[in-house]
Amino acid sequence: MDVDRHVQEQASRRAELHTPEPRTSNDRLNGHRDHTDRSPSTPGHLAPFDWDDFESRYEQALAEANNEEKELLEEFERLVKYFNVWASAASVHDNERGIKRLQTRERYVKIAEQSLVQKKKHLTEVVRAFQSALALLSQS
Structure with missing residues (x-):
């Protein structure tokens, strides 16, 4: 039964202790003063720190950060x-x-090749005509 008594003592101590929340500058400006606002040279009562509450808030903050990280x-x-x-x-x-550009270039090359073939054919005909004319002139 010592364990039950120890658990009950821990629970009653937790009920008595609470970690103070951080104070904002607005609290000081609005005149909310308590015994912690004394000058450093004045000894004051220091409330016991609730480490269990601190640990649970820390774990809760870690869980919230973990959830935010999961969401991100x-x-x-x-x-x-x-x-x-x-x-x-x-x-x-x-x-x-890219395929269309290649097809366009292929068409351009084919047209250029056809043009060269036609020019070659035309020049061949011109050369034959000159040869025929020279042959006629040399016979006369």
Whole structure:
């Protein structure tokens, strides 16, 4: 039964002790003063510190920070998914544009080749005509 008594003593001590909350500068400005506002040279009563309360608030703050971090990571994962969709769409679009540019260049080269073939044919005909004219002149 010593354990039960010890637990009851701990519970009653926790009920008596409470870690003071931090004070804001507004409290001082509004005239809220208590025994902790004494000058440093004046000894005052220092309330006992509730370490259990401090530890539980610390754990609660860590849990809240952990939850916020989880939410941020989930949001980051969603944004990464959107980025991947955007990047793949941009890649597909760029690939399509690249294929169209290649097709345009192929058409240009084919047209240029046809033009060269026609010029060669024309120049061959011109050379044959000169040869025929020279042959006629040399016969006369």
